[in-house]
Amino acid sequence: MANIRLDTPEKSAKVLADLLATMEGRLEANPRGTCPVDTTLSLVKMCHAQSCGKCIPCRVGLGTVEDLLEKILDGDGTEQDLELLGRTAETIYLTADCAIGYGAGRMVLDSLEGFRQDYEEHVQHRTCLGRQDQPVPCRVACPAHVDIPGYISLIADGRYEDAVQLVRKDNPFPASCGFVCEHPCEANCRRNMVDDAINICGLKRFACENSGDIPAPERLPETGKRIAIVGGGPGGLTAAYYLQLMGHQVTIMERLDKLGGMLRYGIPAYRLPRKYLDEDINHILSTGVKTLFDVSVGKDFTLEDLRKKYDAVYLSFGAHTSKHLRIRGEETQGVIPAISMLRDVGYDNPPDFTGRTVVIVGGGNVAMDACRTSVRLGAKKVYIAYRRSRADMPALDEEIDGAIAEGCELLELCAPDHVVTGPDGTVKALALRRQIPGEISGGRPKPYDAPDGLFELPCDLIVSAIGQDIEWQRF
Ligand code: SF4
Numbered sequence: 001m002a003n004i005r006l007d008t009p010e011k012s013a014k015v016l017a018d019l020l021a022t023m024e025g026r027l028e029a030n031p032r033g034t035c036p037v038d039t040t041l042s043l044v045k046m047c048h049a050q051s052c053g054k055c056i057p058c059r060v061g062l063g064t065v066e067d068l069l070e071k072i073l074d075g076d077g078t079e080q081d082l083e084l085l086g087r088t089a090e091t092i093y094l095t096a097d098c099a100i101g102y103g104a105g106r107m108v109l110d111s112l113e114g115f116r117q118d119y120e121e122h123v124q125h126r127t128c129l130g131r132q133d134q135p136v137p138c139r140v141a142c143p144a145h146v147d148i149p150g151y152i153s154l155i156a157d158g159r160y161e162d163a164v165q166l167v168r169k170d171n172p173f174p175a176s177c178g179f180v181c182e183h184p185c186e187a188n189c190r191r192n193m194v195d196d197a198i199n200i201c202g203l204k205r206f207a208c209e210n211s212g213d214i215p216a217p218e219r220l221p222e223t224g225k226r227i228a229i230v231g232g233g234p235g236g237l238t239a240a241y242y243l244q245l246m247g248h249q250v251t252i253m254e255r256l257d258k259l260g261g262m263l264r265y266g267i268p269a270y271r272l273p274r275k276y277l278d279e280d281i282n283h284i285l286s287t288g289v290k291t292l293f294d295v296s297v298g299k300d301f302t303l304e305d306l307r308k309k310y311d312a313v314y315l316s317f318g319a320h321t322s323k324h325l326r327i328r329g330e331e332t333q334g335v336i337p338a339i340s341m342l343r344d345v346g347y348d349n350p351p352d353f354t355g356r357t358v359v360i361v362g363g364g365n366v367a368m369d370a371c372r373t374s375v376r377l378g379a380k381k382v383y384i385a386y387r388r389s390r391a392d393m394p395a396l397d398e399e400i401d402g403a404i405a406e407g408c409e410l411l412e413l414c415a416p417d418h419v420v421t422g423p424d425g426t427v428k429a430l431a432l433r434r435q436i437p438g439e440i441s442g443g444r445p446k447p448y449d450a451p452d453g454l455f456e457l458p459c460d461l462i463v464s465a466i467g468q469d470i471e472w473q474r475f
Pocket residue numbers: 141142143144145146148171177181182183184185186200201204
């Protein structure tokens with residue numbers, strides 16, 4: 001007679017099944033803004049608990065991954081730990097025998113790629129983006145902490161004016177930011193886990209383009225306080241807007257004859273049409289902000305004069321001085337700072353680059369603005385020389401793509417060495433030295449000189465775009 005066996009679930013198995021069902025619900029409702037490193041650790045632990053232990057990558061490797069994640073979460077992790085985490089996860093992914101192991105390895109790799117910024121925040125600053133006050137991740141990443149979910153909902157309801165007003169509560173430049181903000185919010189959008197980020201920046205631009213004239217909010221009662229703001233760029237104008245709404249009387253002192261600072265004199269009009277910049281500025285001025293043009297500290301008045309005359313003084317004079325290349329021949333005629341070139345264009349006094357070969361030195365957005373502007377100024381050939389590789393360029397990907405699409409040639413891993421001068425004392429070429437990516441430092445490989453890597457790139461103009469400094473000497 002055959003044995004008959006009835007399997008009845010033991011009590012412990014039943015409890016475990018209930019726990020898993022509860023966990024399943026938790027996973028589905030995983031709140032936005034939770035720390036992705038922490039979430040990854042929980043998932044790895046779950047996989048590790050399910051490991052049958054037959055293959056070493058899963059049994060031992062997942063333990064190592066757990067230890068590394070815990071170290072990072074405790075604030076003791078280093079860049080090397082991040083690298084080791086990636087290598088260990090990859091090994092598990094490639095060598096584990098079943099889906100428990102390789103699935104966990106893949107998940108850690110995806111997490112490292114999708115939440116790189118969160119991992120680096122833990123390693124570099126021992127802080128957790130997910131645990132900061134505002135848990136909506138896109139809003140945390142926005143420097144102005146704009147209420148992004150709020151304005152997106154208003155746009156969805158067709159309430160474009162209200163959406164723009166909501167943005168202005170935290171950022172008085174909605175139209176300008178809709179065009180030129182580097183949108184760190186989008187890199188943090190949780191929708192990246194599904195397919196791609198919500199087009200947060202573009203939606204703001206859409207709302208601005210589709211809303212009419214919006215009156216400024218009502219000011220609080222007059223406080224009788226007078227505030228001087230030195231500098232009419234985005235920083236000064238932002239301070240002026242909110243201080244004026246708080247009931248103070250603000251006066252902006254601007255060195256040039258128009259407001260906008262770097263937005264007007266640093267960003268070319270093809271990227272930020274002046275109509276939208278002027279709209280933002282006019283809205284700010286409509287609160288009653290007073291302006292003085294063509295005046296500067298150290299020439300027309302001293303800081304002490306302002307302190308005596310006003311209840312408070314706010315200095316917001318921007319970073320308008322180009323950093324030096326610090327190479328031989330930098331003073332040669334034909335070596336120009338990107339900032340002054342872009343300023344001339346902003347002044348409607350563009351230089352003529354017709355038929356010239358231009359080398360832009362740098363890899364940031366200013367470098368991209370300079371090279372794309374050079375194309376528009378008639379340059380025959382434009383090179384971008386950058387000492388690291390494209391992946392490490394600080395410029396936005398779309399700006400680099402735009403520059404290349406417009407015919408600029410990117411020379412990666414090439415650092416400027418010296419300027420070659422012709423008999424007439426002008427630029428003849430830029431000597432560049434090929435670089436080799438070295439050790440990781442500050443999240444990027446530190447380049448060093450390749451042996452015998454010196455070569456000359458014939459050119460007529462060299463534009464330095466390696467960063468700006470604050471002009472503090474006058475104070
Ligand atoms: S686009 Fe810029 S200003 Fe707008 S929400 Fe994103 S980070 Fe903030």
